[in-house]
Amino acid sequence: MKYDEYRGFDALGLAELVERGDVHPTELLRVALERCAEVDPEINAISLLMELNGKELAGRADIRGPFAGVPFLIKDLAQDYAGYPTSGGTGPLRGVRATRNSLNVQRWLDAGLVIFGKTTTPEFGAKAITETRTFGATRNPWDTTRTPGGSSGGSAAAVAAGIVPMAGASDGGGSIRIPAAHTGLFGLKAGRGLISSGPEFGDSLFGAVTEGVLSRSVRDTAAMLDLLSVPDPGAPYAVSRPDQPFRTAVGTPPRRLRIGFSHESPLGTKVHGEAVRAVEDAARLLEELGHTVEPAAPVFDGKQMAFDFMTVWTANAAAVLSRACAVSGSQPTDFDIDTQVLAAVGRAVAAPELMAAHARWNGYTRALSDFHGRYDLFLTPGLAEPPLRIGQHRTPALADTLLPPLLRLGVGKVVSRTDFYRDLVTANLSAVPFTQLANITGRPAMSVPTYWTPAGLPLGVQFVGPSGSEYLLLQLAAEIETARPWFDRHPA
Template identity: 50%
Template sequence: MDIGEYLEHDATALAGLVRSGEVTAAELLEVARERATAVNPTLNAIVISMDGEADRRVAGELRGPLAGVPFLIKDLAQDFRGYPTTRGSRSYRRLIAPSHAAVVERFLDAGLVVFGKTATPEFGAKAITESELWGPTRNPWNTDVTPGGSSGGSAAAVAAGIVPAAGANDGGGSIRIPAACTGLVGLKASRGLMPFGPHVGEPLFGMGVEGVVTRTVRDAAALYDAIIGPTPAATYPTPPHTETFTARIATPPQRLRIGFTTRSAINPAPHPEAVAAVQRAANVLTELGHHVEEVDPPHDDAELARDFLEIWFAKAAAQVDEARRRTGASDADFEADTLAVAEIGRASGVIPLFRALDDVNDHVLALERFHRTYDLLMTPTLATPPPRIGAMTTPPLLQHAARLAAKARIGSVMSRLGLVEQLIAENLGWVPYTQLANLTGRPAVSVPLHWTADGLPLGVQFVGRLGADGELLALAASLEQAAPWFHRYSDIAL
């Protein structure tokens, strides 16, 4: 198989070729590696090679619904025994994982051939993928701009045709944002569906979920079918999965009531291309027979952003403390932004954290009221096209000041100086729509229905009721059929 043939097949189709004997897993792995050799030096998507593991897998017997398909996992929360999970941080670069993460076990049980780990920002804490440890990851559609984050390495690898799908996770948009930046499908599943462990529990108080980025909806359905379900160490039972997602997407959804909005208090002037993306989606949905109308935002997104960051600040403080304890890391092993945010979280104490956690119920109720009338909420996934590489880098002088402030333990002073508001504007201003699904535990999917005049993808997001993952995938499948995107590759992929 050559690269042209490889790019014509998604993961489901490649697995079918392996089952029929038309191609071997070793042959697919070789094509994927050749592709990586050609484009990864430019993109910096794969940061850890796992060739030995992959060679051993293809030399043996592979079983599972996706047996033989080349695959990459994210270098965050997706531990692979015998390799570091750096989390994009110098502090973890030498700590070796003693066992596979539960989600990685399920990737392997599905027959996938993992041959590398993909880039992420430090601790997955940004919507861009530009860590000091690994350097910036670039977007295949335009290498001057970001592929998003924090699953930017996985998204860049899939969009460039290295693999048809890759591991990802989402604590504030980290599956959907990269999918939107690179022309992929990205589902953030309902809380409780995805496995965690064995050494960590549900992350970010339920805000974080495991998952994948894919080029096709049927690949997303097949991969989620393979990885969802309970684990023995789960805190609570997983909802029963009575119908596979693969079966669910075979039937288009009945007529849906869809409310859409592009408005945001965080970004009161979203880019015209973001507005155009939603309008195009509304037109396609109307042609498919759905009821679509503009609505007011169902929630206070400025308050939600503050609650989200209060939780994130506390988590940052805990992550830095954990890294110090586990690895003996010093301040020099962390990025300045990480130290500053962690210091704000430490200085804030527990009251803002618990107040934010209590506020989650208000955001859940706001969505519940919305869903009494509408089946789905539609928004842009991004408020602007993907930013240029380096555009969100803190200037060196401010980085130095941040390190001094963190060392001096003056997080309360930083908060009073308005740093929280600045962080909301700078870090969430271009992605104000994605955190809602994380705080409320609701499922949300980004689909690539729009390309800008400059040729950049710009996804559209749908948020559903708790447990409506199958409905979201079925809608995405019908949109994929109405406005196909699979054969749309960037120049670097051709």
């Protein structure tokens, strides 16, 4: 098989070729590895190449499953593969090997996927860009001077560049949808509790985090959701599943929907004209498809929501850094300065303050629920501006020198009031202010690649649905995919 032929199939399509005997998994892996060798030196999407593991999996005589023989990459964050390190985007953890597979990695293996590497992520998945001290910058295949987003930036870059048709991802504040919007891919964040993160994790970030994939086709994501949403008896709670498989949603058009849309940032910050045009373009397309679309948005204090999100986020960063130091024998100064700052601020959060911030999440959930009482879906930009340039939000070198001594003095509360910390929060959220609401409320949401800027940059739009609306979202995504196909759009 040649690369151009390989690129012409999604993951299910490649699996069908394997099932028919038209191609062997070792041949698919060869093409994927050759493509990786060709493009990864430029895009830097792979943090750990597991070539021998991939060859062993591809060569198994008993390989089977819905994705049997398809090359696959997993995210280097919380997706543990026994015998290999999960670095979380940081140097100190590169020497700590996982002792068992995470639940979803095992499900991917059982589905016949050929895992041959791990993809880059910002340190502990804490940024909307993928740039670290350890691995450097991951680049967007559509324009290598720009970021593919984060935190699943490596997976997005690998899929967009054609190394694999689909890759593992996760989303705690937009980390599936943001990279999808950056790279012209489809990305669905499932609702709270539908996909387990076990056995290592239960209700990460108060349930804001979920795992999933980035893909080039809606049907790949739908079929993957069928695999990943199998109930886990050890999960914190159970949620209802639809009566029919998610994959059937692709062949069933949605009912006519009422959709509210807004392109105003909940932070009150500027939204680029191209992001506005992306939403307006999507609204026109939806009307052409027979849906009712009108300006509307849930009513809540967006700035307070950002503060409440970051309060929980920084407290979690402190816990994650402490655990990483314990298992690796490292010091906080061995990690990125941004991580040190977030953790320092998090350590300064008092327990009542943390619980009060989390309690206010209920208000945002109620506001979104009220909105969904009137509208089936909420349409927003995926990003507030086109993909950022590499280094645009890099921490100043002077701060990298001056802050560590201050942090060792335990001045997290002071740091949280500095311009540097405010700039760090702004860098994380002002370019991506639309995605956190779905994580806080636990609602499913998706990024759909409906728009490219005149400069040729992808700029996906987001749809947020009510609880249990994954099936509906997939139906609409498939309808949009048919009306405005994106599968054959490739970066030069």
